[in-house]
Amino acid sequence: xxxxxxxxxxxxxxxxxxxxxxxxxxxxxxxxxxxxxxxxxxxxxxxxxxxxxxxxxxxxxxxxxxxxxxxxxxxxxxxxxxxxxxxxxxxxxxxxxxxxxxxxxxxxxxxxxxxxxxxxxxxxxxxxxxxxxxxxxxxxxxxxxxxxxxxxxxxxxxxxxxxxxxxxxxxxxxxxxxxxxxxxxxxxxxxxxxxxxxxxxxxxxxxxxxxxxxxxxxxxxxxxxxxxxxxxxxxxxxxxxxxxxxxxxxxxxxxxxxxxxxxxxxxxxxxxxxxxxxxxxxxxxxxxxxxxxxxxxxxxxxxxxxxxxxxxxxxxxxxxxxxxxxxxxxxxxxxxxxxxxxxxxxxxxxxxxxxxxxxxxxxxxxxxxxxxxxxxxxxxxxxxxxxxxxxxxxxxxxxxxxxxxxxxxxxxxxxxxxxxxxxxxxxxxxxxxxxxxxxxxxxxxxxxxxxxxxxxxxxxxxxxxx
Ligand code: AMP
Numbered sequence: 401x402x403x404x405x406x407x408x409x410x411x412x413x414x415x416x417x418x419x420x421x422x423x424x425x426x427x428x429x430x431x432x433x434x435x436x437x438x439x440x441x442x443x444x445x446x447x448x449x450x451x452x453x454x455x456x457x458x459x460x461x462x463x464x465x466x467x468x469x470x471x472x473x474x475x476x477x478x479x480x481x482x483x484x485x486x487x488x489x490x491x492x493x494x495x496x497x498x499x500x501x502x503x504x505x506x507x508x509x510x511x512x513x514x515x516x517x518x519x520x521x522x523x524x525x526x527x528x529x530x531x532x533x534x535x536x537x538x539x540x541x542x543x544x545x546x547x548x549x550x551x552x553x554x555x556x557x558x559x560x561x562x563x564x565x566x567x568x569x570x571x572x573x574x575x576x577x578x579x580x581x582x583x584x585x586x587x588x589x590x591x592x593x594x595x596x597x598x599x600x601x602x603x604x605x606x607x608x609x610x611x612x613x614x615x616x617x618x619x620x621x622x623x624x625x626x627x628x629x630x631x632x633x634x635x636x637x638x639x640x641x642x643x644x645x646x647x648x649x650x651x652x653x654x655x656x657x658x659x660x661x662x663x664x665x666x667x668x669x670x671x672x673x674x675x676x677x678x679x680x681x682x683x684x685x686x687x688x689x690x691x692x693x694x695x696x697x698x699x700x701x702x703x704x705x706x707x708x709x710x711x712x713x714x715x716x717x718x719x720x721x722x723x724x725x726x727x728x729x730x731x732x733x734x735x736x737x738x739x740x741x742x743x744x745x746x747x748x749x750x751x752x753x754x755x756x757x758x759x760x761x762x763x764x765x766x767x768x769x770x771x772x773x774x775x776x777x778x779x780x781x782x783x784x785x786x787x788x789x790x791x792x793x794x795x796x797x798x799x800x801x802x803x804x805x806x807x808x809x810x811x812x813x814x815x816x817x818x819x820x821x822x823x824x825x826x827x828x829x830x831x832x833x834x835x836x837x838x839x840x841x842x843x844x845x846x847x848x849x850x851x852x853x854x855x856x857x858x859x860x861x862x863x864x865x866x
Contacts, residue, residue, distance in 0.1 A: 406432045409461050411501040416453075419497060425450030430609040431585075432458055438583055440603040444610035446589040447557075448735045452494045455480075455554045455585045460495060462552060462583075463527050464502040469581060474505075474525035475549030479577070481533055481570065483560040484705060485510040485682055486689070491556060492530045504528055509545075511535040513682045519544050533561065533569035540576060547576040551583065558588040558595055563726075564705065567594065574602050590728060621734055621744040625758065625771045629779045630751035634662070636777045637721055638669050640747065641699060645671060647717050648692065651701045652733050654722035659701040662721060666699055673699040677706040704729045707736075720748040727760040752783050759785065 403416055403424055424432065427445040435441055435458035445451040459478050468477060480495075482488040492508040506528035507521035515538070522529075522544050529536075529545070539545040553574075555561065561570060584603045588595055599606055628636045641649060653659040656677040663675035674688035674697045685706070692700040704724055715737045724730050737744030750758050762769050 401429055407436050408432065408457055409465060411464060412457055412461060412498060415498050415500045416457075418500070421453070425454075426611045427451055427454045427609065428457070430611070431455065434607045434609065435459075435583070435585055436461060440583060440606035441585045442591070442599055442603070442606045442608045443585065443587045444589070444591065444608075445587055446735060447732065449611055451556070451587050452491055453498065455556070455587060456491070456495045456498055459528075459552050459554065459585075460499045460502060460504065463504050464499070466551075468527075468549065469551055470549040474527070475546050476526055476529045477549055478528045478552040478554070479547065479550050479573075480528075480530040480554040480556055481536070481561065481573065482530060482556045483532065483564055483566065485512060485532060486685065486706065487557060488530050488532055489686075495528065495530070506530065509535050509539060510682070511538070515542075515544075533566040533573060536573055537569050540573070547573070548578060550577045551581065553577060553582060553584045555584070555586045555588075555598075558586050558598070559590045559592065560705075562592075562594050562598075567598075570598070589732070621737055621746050623734070623746045623748075623765075623767070623769045625748045625750050625769055626774055626777065627771065627779050627783050628749050628751055628774075628777050629781070630753055632777060633721060633749045633751065634665055636749055636774065637662075637719065638666070638671070639774070639777070640719065641666065641671050642669075645698055647698070648695065648715060649699050649717045649719055650692075650707070650715055650733075650736055651699055651719045651721050652707065652724070653701055653703060654725070656703055658722070659703055663699075663701045666701070671699055672697040673701060675701045677703040680706075704732070707733065715744065717745045717747070720746070723748060723750065723754045723757040723761065725757070727757070727764040730761045730764070750783065751779065752781065755783050755785050 401424060403413055403421065406424060406429070408416075427443060427449045431441055431443050431445075431451075431454040435455065441455075443451070443454065445454065459480075463478055468474070480488075480491055482491055488508050488510050492506065495504075495506065505521075505524070505526040507518060507526045507530075509518050509522075509529060509531035511532060511534050518535075518539070522539065531539075536545070540547070555570070561567075584606070586595070586599060586603065586606070626636060626640075637651065641647075651662065653662050656679045659675040659677050663673045666673035674691055676685050676688045680688070688697070688700060691697045701721075718734050718737050720730070720733065724733065734744070734746040737746060748754075748758065758769075
C-alpha cells in the first residue's frame with residue numbers, strides 16, 4: 401500500500417517522500433482514510449507506531465484544502481492535546497515537517513516557560529495549536545485563545561493524559577469547543593473505562609481502529625533481569641554501563657530526585673550522563689535530549705512521564721534501574737529500542753522489593769524473560785518471585801519453576817554458585833524462541849493491559865513527584 405492510495409494530497413506526498421516515508425504504517429493505513437472521510441476516530445496505538453502522521457496528515461490536509469468554517473478573523477481550526485511538553489514539541493516538529501509545502505501558522509503551548517512567545521504567536525493568529533492541557537487552560541482564562549473555531553480536535557496519548565490527572569482540564573477545554581461540525585480523533589495505548597466514557601460523551605459515532613503494539617514489544621528485543629540487592633543497584637548499573645561506555649543507554653528511574661542523583665553519580669564515575677524529568681526547565685530538557693541524540697552524553701536518566709514522547713530511533717539499550725510502578729510503562733519504556741527490526745536490549749535491575757512488579761510485567765507481556773545473575777552481584781537474600789510456600793521460589797510469570805536454556809528443569813533463580821546460568825520467567829513453557837507464538841504476545845499484552853486497568857478502577861494513578 402502506498403501513501404497515494406490513502407487519498408493524501410500532493411503537497412503532503414511530496415513532503416513525505418522527502419522524509420523517506422515510503423509505506424504507511426498499519427495505523428496510518430487504517431486511520432488516514434477514515435479521518436479524511438470526516439469520521440471521529442478511537443485509535444489504539446502507541447508511540448513508535450507512526451500515530452503522529454496517522455492523525456497529522458488528515459488534519460493538515462483538512463487545513464490545507466478546506467476553507468475556515470467560521471467567518472471573521474483567523475482563529476485556531478485544529479487543536480492537538482498532548483500530555484507532556486516533549487510530546488507537544490515533537491508533534492509540532494513532525495507536523496511542521498509534513499506541512500512543509502503548506503502555509504499553516506501554528507503554535508505550541510505548554511507550561512514551564514514564559515507566556516510571552518505563546519501570547520505573541522496566538523495574537524498573530526494561528527490555524528493549528530498543539531497544547532498541554534494545563535497551559536491551555538491558562539490561556540483560556542486569560543482569553544488569549546478562542547477555541548470556538550476548532551474543527552478538528554486530537555487527543556494524543558489520551559490514557560496518559562488521564563493518568564496524569566488532566567481529565568478535569570480536558571473537560572473544561574472540550575466545553576469551549578464547538579459541539580457541531582467538529583471532528584475528534586482520540587489516540588490511546590489503552591482503553592480504560594474512563595476513556596470510553598470520555599469518548600461516549602464527546603464523540604460522534606466514532607470508528608475504531610487498533611494496531612497491536614507488536615512493533616513496540618519487538619521480537620528483536622532481549623529482555624533480561626539482573627537480580628541484585630537494592631543497596632547495590634548503583635554499583636551494578638556502573639558495572640553494566642562500564643562494559644561499553646559507547647552504547648547509548650536510556651536509564652529509567654522512579655523519581656525526579658532519584659534520576660538527578662543517579663545522573664550525578666554516573667558523571668562522578670566518568671560516564672557522560674544527563675537527567676530529564678518534570679522539574680527541569682524546558683530548555684534543560686531540550687538540551688539533555690539534544691546531547692543524548694547527538695551522542696554528547698551516552699546515558700540519559702529519565703522518569704516515565706518525562707520520557708513520554710522522546711523519539712530516538714535505534715536506541716540500543718534501555719535499563720530499568722527502577723521498575724515502573726505500572727506494568728504498562730514497561731512496554732512504553734522498551735518501545736524506544738528495537739525499532740524497525742533493530743536489535744535492542746531491555747535490562748531490569750530487580751531487587752526483592754521489585755519482585756511483585758516484575759511478575760506483573762511478565763504477565764502483561766505474556767512472554768519469557770531471562771533472569772541472569774551477574775557474578776559478584778548476586779543478592780545476599782534470594783529473591784522470592786512469588787507467593788508460594790516459604791522457600792519455594794517461583795518465576796515472575798507464574799507458578800512454574802524456571803528452566804535452563806536447554807529446556808530442562810533448572811535451578812531456582814538464586815540457587816547459589818551458578819552465576820551465569822540462565823533461567824526463564826516463562827509462563828508459556830516450550831514456546832520460547834519459537835515463531836509459533838506469532839502475534840499472540842502483543843495481543844495478550846493488550847488484553848492484559850485492559851484487565852489490569854479495570855482492576856485498578858480505570859487506570860492507576862501515578863506518583864505526583866514523577
Ligand atoms: P510516532 O509513533 O508518530 O512517534 O512515529 C515514530 C517514528 O516513525 C517517527 O520517527 C516517525 O518519523 C517515523 N515514521 C512514522 N511513519 C512512518 C512511515 N510511514 N515510514 C517511515 N517512518 C515513519
